[in-house]
Amino acid sequence: MCGIVGAVAERNITAILIEGLKRLEYRGYDSAGIAVIDNDGQLSRLRRSGKVAELDQAQTLEPLSGRLGIAHTRWATHGAPCERNAHPHFSSHELAVVHNGIIENHQALREQLKDLGYLFTSDTDTEVIVHLLHHKLHELGDLATALKAAVQELHGAYGLAVISASQPDRLLAARSGSPLVIGLGLGENFLASDPLALRQVTDRFVYLEEGDIAEIRRESVRIWDLNGQDVQRETVQHQDGAEAADKGEYRHFMLKEIHEQPKVVQRTLEGRLGDAQVLVEAFGPQAAELFAKVRNVQIIACGTSYHAGMVARYWLEGLTGIPCQVEVASEFRYRKVAVQPDSLFVTISQSGETADTLAALRNAKGAGYLASLAICNVATSSLVRESDLTLLTNAGPEIGVASTKAFTTQLVGLLLLTLALGQVHKRLAPGLEAELVEELRRLPSRLGEVLSMEKAVEKVAELFAEKHHTLFLGRGVQYPVAMEGALKLKEISYIHAEAYPAGELKHGPLALVDSDMPVVTVAPNDELLEKLKSNLQEVRARGGQLIVFAAEQAGLEDGEGTHVVSMPHCHEVLAPIYYTLPLQLLSYYVAVLRGTDVDQPRNLAKSVTVE
Numbered sequence: 126m127c128g129i130v131g132a133v134a135e136r137n138i139t140a141i142l143i144e145g146l147k148r149l150e151y152r153g154y155d156s157a158g159i160a161v162i163d164n165d166g167q168l169s170r171l172r173r174s175g176k177v178a179e180l181d182q183a184q185t186l187e188p189l190s191g192r193l194g195i196a197h198t199r200w201a202t203h204g205a206p207c208e209r210n211a212h213p214h215f216s217s218h219e220l221a222v223v224h225n226g227i228i229e230n231h232q233a234l235r236e237q238l239k240d241l242g243y244l245f246t247s248d249t250d251t252e253v254i255v256h257l258l259h260h261k262l263h264e265l266g267d268l269a270t271a272l273k274a275a276v277q278e279l280h281g282a283y284g285l286a287v288i289s290a291s292q293p294d295r296l297l298a299a300r301s302g303s304p305l306v307i308g309l310g311l312g313e314n315f316l317a318s319d320p321l322a323l324r325q326v327t328d329r330f331v332y333l334e335e336g337d338i339a340e341i342r343r344e345s346v347r348i349w350d351l352n353g354q355d356v357q358r359e360t361v362q363h364q365d366g367a368e369a370a371d372k373g374e375y376r377h378f379m380l381k382e383i384h385e386q387p388k389v390v391q392r393t394l395e396g397r398l399g400d401a402q403v404l405v406e407a408f409g410p411q412a413a414e415l416f417a418k419v420r421n422v423q424i425i426a427c428g429t430s431y432h433a434g435m436v437a438r439y440w441l442e443g444l445t446g447i448p449c450q451v452e453v454a455s456e457f458r459y460r461k462v463a464v465q466p467d468s469l470f471v472t473i474s475q476s477g478e479t480a481d482t483l484a485a486l487r488n489a490k491g492a493g494y495l496a497s498l499a500i501c502n503v504a505t506s507s508l509v510r511e512s513d514l515t516l517l518t519n520a521g522p523e524i525g526v527a528s529t530k531a532f533t534t535q536l537v538g539l540l541l542l543t544l545a546l547g548q549v550h551k552r553l554a555p556g557l558e559a560e561l562v563e564e565l566r567r568l569p570s571r572l573g574e575v576l577s578m579e580k581a582v583e584k585v586a587e588l589f590a591e592k593h594h595t596l597f598l599g600r601g602v603q604y605p606v607a608m609e610g611a612l613k614l615k616e617i618s619y620i621h622a623e624a625y626p627a628g629e630l631k632h633g634p635l636a637l638v639d640s641d642m643p644v645v646t647v648a649p650n651d652e653l654l655e656k657l658k659s660n661l662q663e664v665r666a667r668g669g670q671l672i673v674f675a676a677e678q679a680g681l682e683d684g685e686g687t688h689v690v691s692m693p694h695c696h697e698v699l700a701p702i703y704y705t706l707p708l709q710l711l712s713y714y715v716a717v718l719r720g721t722d723v724d725q726p727r728n729l730a731k732s733v734t735v736e
């Protein structure tokens with residue numbers, strides 16, 4: 126989703142801003158722009174629809190130079206993705222603003238500002254901010270004072286960066302519902318919507334909190350909180366991040382991230398396993414006491430993270446008997462919910478900044494939940510900061526828009542949660558926790574074995590390259606795995622893919638099956654295997670082409686219209702983690718064959734920070 130970079134320095138900051146935008150490309154965008162106060166004290170701007178590379182090229186032909194500037198990648202919400210709507214937006218060549226988020230009352234503000242004589246040149250909600258700020262600046266004189274007054278009139282979500290030709294020594298920022306972080310340098314300071322954008326220039330960061338306004342100068346940073354009080358926010362030193370910037374030997378970040386899974390699953394487990402049990406305190410010092418009170422679990426997430434939640438429901442109810450509901454955040458947040466007594470509210474998110482998930486968490490506060498737990502990959506995210514308990518998934522930065530290692534590490538985190546709750550409530554079958562702890566220890570190396578099937582999966586991908594539709598089938602806990610496989614395929618190959626519980630086939634979707642409709646399924650050696658085999662017969666009888674990732678012992682073999690890829694043996698409980706990997710590889714290789722933009726698929730953003 127949209128990205129912001131800003132800088133104030135003694136040197137020319139154009140290259141820093143462009144490099145920052147390149148590092149934010151993974152978030153998804155459709156246009157980009159940059160504005161600086163140039164050496165004559167004038168505001169200069171360059172904008173392009175399309176890639177940052179085009180903006181960069183334009184910048185070499187018409188060089189911009191300045192010591193104060195802001196830049197933006199836009200993911201269109203209000204107004205088409207074109208140069209006219211790209212940020213930064215200007216007011217009277219005096220002020221420039223970049224904005225992440227959505228201003229809900231933009232229409233009313235637009236009318237008021239038009240009455241005041243302001244001319245609009247874009248269809249965006251952002252342009253009202255810059256004109257409103259211009260109006261306030263001329264009323265109040267000081268840029269920070271004007272920004273504080275302007276944001277009072279904005280309804281909705283914003284992360285803002287502002288520069289003014291009349292006050293060229295400072296960069297202003299405001300955060301409400303859209304993250305911003307200040308990067309600290311020596312005699313220079315920076316701003317971004319994601320610290321990754323600034324790793325080239327600093328490893329020291331100050332995260333703005335909800336309602337904060339900041340004034341960033343070369344030698345100082347001043348922050349006011351929601352109530353206008355001067356505040357000091359903690360400086361955080363980042364150690365990681367360098368690994369994310371580089372694809373290494375891989376052609377795409379997605380492939381690199383698929384192959385990182387053994388290593389990052391190992392990291393998710395580190396410090397969380399005792400000899401024969403899960404360490405409950407891994408969820409926080411008060412976790413044991415809190416978990417003892419839990420009688421129900423409510424899981425909320427979006428997209429891939431929602432699929433992880435669906436797997437967890439099978440684990441929680443099947444292994445511990447603790448009831449569990451799972452819902453997508455965008456629905457949950459607008460529903461009147463009957464809260465079950467003693468419910469633990471669990472959010473799952475790679476980014477920790479997904480607008481719907483955050484809103485659901487905020488609504489849940491005061492609604493009668495026992496406590497909130499975030500299973501999240503970003504330690505500094507809003508979700509983590511606003512939750513009572515956290516389990517970090519430690520997958521490292523995920524750059525590919527299609528989530529891969531985030532999903533498998535979420536599954537590991539959710540299995541740890543299941544075992545921790547089962548342990549505290551003494552609900553696990555005798556010996557099961559020790560058995561699964563042992564299996565978890567072996568998991569990283571076994572995932573490495575699954576990845577060694579890559580060539581076989583690449584071959585199967587050839588069956589898809591020309592197809593337009595696909596069905597994914599799974600039964601029981603493998604149904605959400607099938608959903609995740611279908612989501613991956615549609616996201617990056619643009620092939621229409623639907624997932625069904627295999628038992629539902631004859632209730633409708635079977636009508637779609639013919640020789641042009643590949644049907645992908647996962648068939649571990651579990652108690653539903655025989656039922657699944659019958660469903661596969663139904664497909665074959667209609668001429669459907671089957672691609673089956675099957676346990677060696679499943680008794681499924683290659684044959685006319687059936688392609689079986691054999692999977693190494695795994696424990697039934699951990700099967701969703703193992704069987705996810707070939708589906709990730711499958712969608713990756715189909716996308717490569719179709720020549721799509723694997724890491725930045727069209728219309729999608731990495732972190733969905735607006736509704």
Ligand code: M6R
Binds near residue numbers: 429473476612616730
């Ligand atoms: O950062 P989150 O886990 O909260 O993101 C949720 C979804 O937007 C995300 O999983 C999305 O569905 C991915 N593109 C899936 O690959």
